[in-house]
Structure formats: structure tokens, C-alpha cells
Amino acid sequence: MSVAKHKFRVGRRGLILVGGAGLLVLALPPARALTRPSLQEAVNGFTGGTPVETGKVKLDVPPLVENGNAVGVTVTVESPMTAGDHVRRIALFNEKNPQADVAVFTLGSRAGRARIATRIRLATSQTLIAVAELSDGSYWSSSANVIVTLAACIEDLS
């Protein structure tokens, strides 16, 4: 069966005591946690340092989720989506996972509507940010805080 604990949950100091088997599972090598870029650095990497304006982007995410393994996210951008004025890309970044990047979606004018939805992992309660790159080279963003609660019953490693 499941050989590994299904733990992406590095929030609780990276340590999870697994029931029954009494194994101590180190969910996250701490060194890597320290080297991840900050949310700001990750956004800068996407925009190439171009200032990001607030507005136009709507980030929908439940404020409180039952399980961080699949958090539904919808991003909508105000845009006519014409050949001359459209959303080129939408990027998602997180504050506290081992890596800041979540995904980058490439749309273009043929999308017809500037909206994407997906499901993402959140290791712990944290801030999420969505950044949209428009066809005129401008960047717009919106952020949201998500509280992640945990499921109660856990499993053995057998």
C-alpha cells in the first residue's frame, strides 16, 4: 500500500509523528526550506522586475480549507481578450511551501475569457498571489490568505 506518508505538510515544523509505527518522518529537509525565494522574489522573477499594480485580477480561493492537498483556485482578470488587448500569462505563487512557484498559465487572445481554475497544494496556512501579464507588458496582481485545517484520522504505513 502507501509506502510513504502522504505528507506535504511541512508547516508543523516539518515533523510528523506517525501513529502505530511510531516512526519519525522528516517531511522537509530544512536546508531547502531556507533557500526558497520569498514571495516577492518569486514575483520579481516572473515580471523581470517590472512593478506590479494591484487591481484587474480576482483571486478566488476558499478562506478556510479542509485539506491542503487540493485547494481550489480560480483566477479571473478584467480584460477584453482581443488581439490587441489580452492576458498573456497568469502565474500563481505561494508564501510557505518548499517552493514558491505553483504554475504559470499561457492564455493569449484565443482564450476568449481571462479565467483559469485549478487545484493546488498548500503546506500550511499562508498567502497566495496571482499575477497577470497583459499584452501591453503591464503586470497586475491580487493576493489572498488561506487557512488550512487538517483531516483527523490518519493511517499507518502498512
Add this chain to the structure above:
Amino acid sequence: MSRTLVSVPKTARAGEVIDIRAMIAHPMETGYRMGPNGQAIPRKIIRHFACDYDGEEVFSAEFHPAMSANPFVAFSTVATKTGTLTFRWTDDDGKVETASAEIAVS
């Protein structure tokens, strides 16, 4: 074995914006988990997803380990003509899985 699930409307009017959803069975192993033996489980994720409409790419995405297992994405495109939408998922090893759906446009 079918391990992908795409939803595309069967019919649409030319110029209509259609909703598309695509999902594939994949563990999206993050590379950050430890097995019971204390060894890190190697990373293995779908890295790239793309949708072509009659041969032209209309949407794509780059995924990182923070995408959920069995990754799901919903997006839209403008129905232009009757044809085939093809979906491509590429994993870390370069392995490609595909799915397709037909649309009749009037």
C-alpha cells in the same frame, strides 16, 4: 489505459467561448516527501500541459510540485471551426500522454 479525463462541449456556435477542463491521473510526487526508510522519494511531476485546437496551441501551462496530485485545470477557448482539440501532458522524464476531443462548430 485511459488515465485522462477531458471535458469539451460537443457542439458550439462559431465565436462562442467554450469551457474546457482537463485532468490526468498522476501522483505529482513533490520530491519533498520521505519514504519510511528515510530516503527522499524522487520528484516526478507533470511539468507541462498544452491544448491544441486544430493544430494551433490555444493554451498551455507550466506546473510545479505545488500542483495537486491528479492535476486539474479549467480554461476556455473561442470555438472557431469543427475540429479536434488535443491535450498533451509531459512529465519530468519527457514522457508524453495525450487525449483528444471533437467539437462540431456551426
Add this chain to the structure above:
Amino acid sequence: MRFPLAFAAAQLCAGIAVAQEIPPSERRSGTNFMSAETQAIQADDGSNPGMLWVLQGGSLWDEPAGASRRSCASCHGEAATSMRGVAARYPAFDAASGASIDLAGKIDQCRMTRQHATSLPRESEELLGLTAYVGHQSRGMPIAPPDDARLDAARAEGKRLFQTRMGQLDLSCSSCHDANWRGRLGGSAVTQAHPTGYPIYRLEWQTIGSLQRRMRGCMVGVRAEPFAYGSAEFVALELYLAERAAGLAIETPAVRP
């Protein structure tokens, strides 16, 4: 063991008198207790990840297997017709073994005795796929446990197990699922433990899993030694759970946190 469970369980123990069975009028599927987001994932086949296994089961249904080189379809035809309602009446009595058998067990039996193929391990992708596919054909139908006296003893044993305190936390299934189903533990709804949606896609597992895997999780949660997969104890519990849930609609594949 997660601390919230241990803590909350201690609180539960303090307040427990003799657990009453839930009156039929108050019986509700676990889906009702889920967040709007989890319900939405389940409700839409295009977004329900459990459907990936239903599809996989559908392709296995048509594939020749074993020494017989026969597919399930070659004997059973269209599953939409031949398997409709089957999951609603499992576990059932199995004349061949003279014991009760659950749906996954029955499918595997057909695989071995009719296809002459190797047994599929419990929780293997193939057996979960086939069980999800067969289960899905009964979606929307009420759970209808067979009125079969040969099942009485096992059903009674299931009820006894459900009401027996176990594990270091000394709690019975009933302590949580009859006496405290309105409660929450560490953020999760306890629910009434109805087997309406199995196999389920569980966000925690990031994959699909059986009712027995779900029950094992609860047993480990109270620090009891879980029963083995396919054991008579688990089939007995499944029989009792089906009786407790009689009339509730099948939802396979359900989505749970």
C-alpha cells in the same frame, strides 16, 4: 498520531453515555457534512478525480485477461445494464465460500474463477478501478442490503464490532459515529460513517481508496491494531454499515477531505 485527535478524543470519552443508533429520519450521507468546495469537486464528473479510476475500470472491463482471455464484458455485456444496482446490495452471501463477500472480493473472485487470472491485491489500482466502475453504475440508487438470513450472523458481528471499544483511546466506532456525528475532530466533520461513496477519492490520500482503507484509518486513529484487508471482520463491519445506511443513495466515487 495527530495531537488534535488525541485531545478531542479525550473530550469525547468524557461525554459519552451509551451510544444510541441514529434514527432513520436523521441519517445523512457524509457528503452533507463536507465543505461547499469538496461537494463541488464531487458533484461535477469533469472535476471529480475519482472519475479517473472509473474510466480506468471501464477500460479494464473491456480488456481480455487471464488464461481465459475473456473480458468482464464478454460475459456481463454493458456494465450500465448488468451492473446497475449490484453495488447497492453488497456485501452479499457467497455460496461458493459459504461466507459473506464484499464487492471488491466478488470482482476478484470473478477474475480468478472466471477469467483464470491472478488475484488483484486489495488497494491495487486495478481492483480499485474495477470496483469504482462497478460501483458507479449504481450511482443514485438506494443502498438495499439483501434480506438474506445467511448474512444475519455476520451482520450481528459487524454491529458488535462497531460498538466495541478499541485501541489505546478506548473508543468504539459508535462513540464517534453514533454519539458524536455532529461533532468535529481536528477540523473534520465526524459524520455518521455511511458507506455511500466507496471507493472514495480522498484529498488526504491524494488518490482513491476503499472503505476498508478508510476504516483502517479510523482504527489507527484510536491506536487500535487495524483488521487485515479482506478480513471477515471488515466484511462484517461493511455489512452492518450497509444496513445502517439502507435507503441512502450511492454516490461512487465520493470525494472526502
